[in-house]
Amino acid sequence: MQRHAVHHVLQKSIGVRAFVTLMGTLGGVAAAQAGSEAASAPSALPASAPAASAPVASAPIAPLAKSKEQHERLAGAFWQGTVGKGADSPAWNLWLNVYDPPPKAQEGDKDPVADTLTGEAYDDRPQGRAFWSIEGRNAPERRFVWRERAEALDAAGQAVMREGGTLSGALSVDGTTATGTWSDGGRSQPFTLKRAARYQEAISASGQARLTERYPVTGDAAIDALVQSLRVRRCDQYDTECVIRISAIGLGDTVSLLRMVWAYSGGAHGNYSFAGGNWRRGAQGFLPIALADVLNPTSACLQSFNTQLVDALKREGAPEASRGALKEKDLRNAAFPFTLQGDRIVVHYGPYEVGPYSSGAFRAAVRLDDLGAACKRPTT
Structure with a gap:
């Protein structure tokens, strides 16, 4: 089923998958490179367009703030772009979140090309799936391969694993773009992705609870202010642990974000919920978008x-x-x-x-x- 199995995501990976092989810079280029990236303004979109595939600024990310937080790290990246029109297929947009492995996994893994990456992939291809999960490992020489897999239902209503297409390509020298070829059943189409944000993760104490927050940083002050408006920054009074994750769905003149809050305060399991945040850039800045x-x-x-x-x-x-x-x-x-x-x-x-x-x-x-x-x- 095309579901959020978040209680599994918080530990390792979820059942709906695409297998990914790529090097660590896909999840985020080394922090030393961040200061050398030049800002670029996002492309204009029609005021009514819900899509947000235009690139946003890849300006330098500010140094991690000094605060009461016990630990902060760069934890991945958000990519967006297009798969170009093929001989027998139309073009479509592609959005991809790739998260780095947690620090303990990195320290315990002695193989330099064996870091496991996880995340989500979204696309808007006609008659295609709206969501994939991804899992993969680093590979040398800045190259990567993404094999799409997703759990679906067969005619009898039973869960089956569906195999999709393959995205294979390479990163640019500075790690901010990725190009390659999407292929499936003999069809092939070129794709181009741009890194639109990098994820920051902060771990701190909130009362008696452990608080983990992950959120994207774009380098565009206006967009980053929208992200910050969704941050919670604390656990509830009776929680012993909470995890707050803000995921980018689309960035540009239209911004679409999803916040997940998971909390545990005792009992058999924690619980989680979602909140959306959608805005469109206008003459007076970003204005919130409701379904209406x-x-x-x-x-x-x-x-x-x-x-x-x-x-x-x-x-x-x-x-x-x-x-x-x-x-x-x-x-x-x-x-x-x-x-x-x-x-x-x-x-x-x-x-x-x-x-x-x-x-x-x-x-x-x-x-x-x-x-x-x-x-x-x-x-x-």
């Missing part, structure tokens, strides 16, 4: 949108998919857990929302073109 700013917020549109959401949840195996239908108030809530991924709106569901905790979390992707005329916003 993307869709025509009418009852007819809501009905169409809910039909698509529930169908998507059923395809992903959500035991109680019908509970995933939205209410009118959700359309106007800027913190509602949705993200913008190319031509798709993706709604994120935590445990218990559309099934028992054991089922994990789910995401439902709906293509704007599938919603029909009822959801098109007026042009005047």
Whole structure:
């Protein structure tokens, strides 16, 4: 199922995978290189475009702040770009988060090319999957290979592992771009990726709890301020541990972020939930985007949108998919857990929302073109 198995992610990896082989600089170039990177302004996007595939500034990342935090490190990178049009396939956008292994894993691994990397991949290819998980290992000579794998349901409703295409290529000398070829079943298309952010991880004490925060840093002051607005910076009073992760989904003139908060305060397991953050850059700076700013917020549109959401949840195996239908108030809530991924709106569901905790979390992707005329916003 296309679910967030976050209780596994927090330890090692999750069941929905793509295998990745790449060198450590894909997760982040050595910190010494950061000071030499020049800033570049993001490309303009149409005001109505939900996609955020334009590159953002790769300005120097400020030195890690000195604070009460016990440990800070660079923990990975966010990449975005395009897979070019092939002889028999259209072009699509690609977004990729790659996270470095935790420090203890790095110290215990004596093989210089054996560091395990994890993360997520997103794309908006027609009729394609909206989400993949990735896992891989470093490789020498700045080259990499990504093999797509994802768990899906067969006709009988049983979980099966689906093999996808392969992305193979190389990093630029400065580690800020990656180019190569996507191939699948004899088809091949070129791709180009740009590193749009690097992840910073901070571990500190919050009352009696251990707090771990991971969030992207872009070098664009306005975008980084949006990221900071989603930070929580503390655990709740009765927590003994909490993990807060802000993931980039798209960066540019449209910014789409997803925050996951996991907390444990006793009992059999912790629990986690999601919050979204979406903004569009305008003349007065970034303005928040709610679903009502993307869709025509009418009852007819809501009905169409809910039909698509529930169908998507059923395809992903959500035991109680019908509970995933939205209410009118959700359309106007800027913190509602949705993200913008190319031509798709993706709604994120935590445990218990559309099934028992054991089922994990789910995401439902709906293509704007599938919603029909009822959801098109007026042009005047």
